[in-house]
Amino acid sequence: xxxxxxxxxxxxxxxxxxxxxxxxxxxxxxxxxxxxxxxxxxxxxxxxxxxxxxxxxxxxxxxxxxxxxxxxxxxxxxxxxxxxxxxxxxxxxxxxxxxxxxxxxxxxxxxxx
Amino acid sequence: xxxxxxxxxxxxxxxxxxxxxxxxxxxxxxxxxxxxxxxxxxxxxxxxxxxxxxxxxxxxxxxxxxxxxxxxxxxxxxxxxxxxxxxxxxxxxxxxxxxxxxxxxxxxxxxxxx
Numbered sequence: 739x740x741x742x743x744x745x746x747x748x749x750x751x752x753x754x755x756x757x758x759x760x761x762x763x764x765x766x767x768x769x770x771x772x773x774x775x776x777x778x779x780x781x782x783x784x785x786x787x788x789x790x791x792x793x794x795x796x797x798x799x800x801x802x803x804x805x806x807x808x809x810x811x812x813x814x815x816x817x818x819x820x821x822x823x824x825x826x827x828x829x830x831x832x833x834x835x836x837x838x839x840x841x842x843x844x845x846x847x848x849x850x851x
Numbered sequence: 852x853x854x855x856x857x858x859x860x861x862x863x864x865x866x867x868x869x870x871x872x873x874x875x876x877x878x879x880x881x882x883x884x885x886x887x888x889x890x891x892x893x894x895x896x897x898x899x900x901x902x903x904x905x906x907x908x909x910x911x912x913x914x915x916x917x918x919x920x921x922x923x924x925x926x927x928x929x930x931x932x933x934x935x936x937x938x939x940x941x942x943x944x945x946x947x948x949x950x951x952x953x954x955x956x957x958x959x960x961x962x963x964x965x
Contacts, residue, residue: 742894780855781895781940781955794952828894840953842887842894 741765742843744829750849751819759814759846761829767841768834770812772804775826775845787812788834819850853878855941857956864931864963872926872959874915874941882943884908884917884924885953889938898926898939931963 742763751757763770772784786794787806801823803815812829826847830840858873876884883902887895899908904919913928924941941956 744894778957780957781953783952786952830894839897839900840895842896844892844894 742829742831742841744827744843744846746846747844748847748849750851751816752851753819753821755819756815756817758816759827759829759848761812761814761843763810763812763829763831763841763843765831765833765841767831768809769832770806770809771830771832771840772812772814773828773830775828781828784814816848819848821850824848824850853882853943853945853954855943855954855956857939857941857959860938860958860960862959862961864961866933866963866965867930868963870926870928870931870935870961872939872941872961874924874926874956876922876924876941876943878922878943878945878954880946881919882945884915885942885944886913886915886924886926887940887942887955889940889958891937895940931961933963933965936961936963 745760769788771786774782774784783796784798785804790806801818805813826845828845829843832840854877856875885900886898888898889895899910901908901917904917907916915924915926938958938960940958942953944953
């Protein structure tokens with residue numbers, strides 16, 4: 739498998755559930771990102787990891803908890819979400835935290851009931 | 852702060868029509884500018900970029916010129932195809948202090964019909 743993959747592609751969860759989103763990149767990159775894409779709003783950068791260290795956290799609520807166990811994998815742990823958290827969550831990677839091009843996965847469509 | 856403004860969509864065109872999607876930005880200095888494209892069910896892909904004033908980025912028949920005087924980076928294509936139907940995002944990366952933090956516009960959906 740090549741590029742950036744995300745699982746699951748679709749997720750429906752209740753507000754009391756705990757779930758995790760997974761991202762894997764097969765590009766040998768050192769930086770990984772989580773974005774939130776909501777309708778009619780710009781993509782929102784949530785977290786940035788460089789060499790497995792978190793370098794950016796854009797005031798994201800604590801009900802979103804990222805984890806980067808190695809440079810190829812990135813998780814987003816979800817708990818006690820709200821309906822307004824329903825969105826497309828995109829993972830991306832880049833060669834380094836200062837390289838121009840980011841490569842995106844297809845996203846996980848999350849619905850919170 | 853930095854921001855990107857795109858024209859609202861959807862933009863609906865007939866095949867072989869000329870395309871313009873407007874993008875203007877607010878940032879200090881000379882940011883790098885990008886167009887990303889998102890095809891249905893897929894993630895964003897880099898379409899083209901420009902890193903300094905008057906640079907022209909081009910790819911797959913699409914072009915955009917970095918205009919510092921008008922703080923714009925409009926996307927153009929001379930003859931669109933049905934396969935160009937997608938959502939197009941304009942984005943900037945600040946010149947300093949932002950790492951690789953991209954600021955995106957809201958996206959413009961393009962629909963091309965036969």
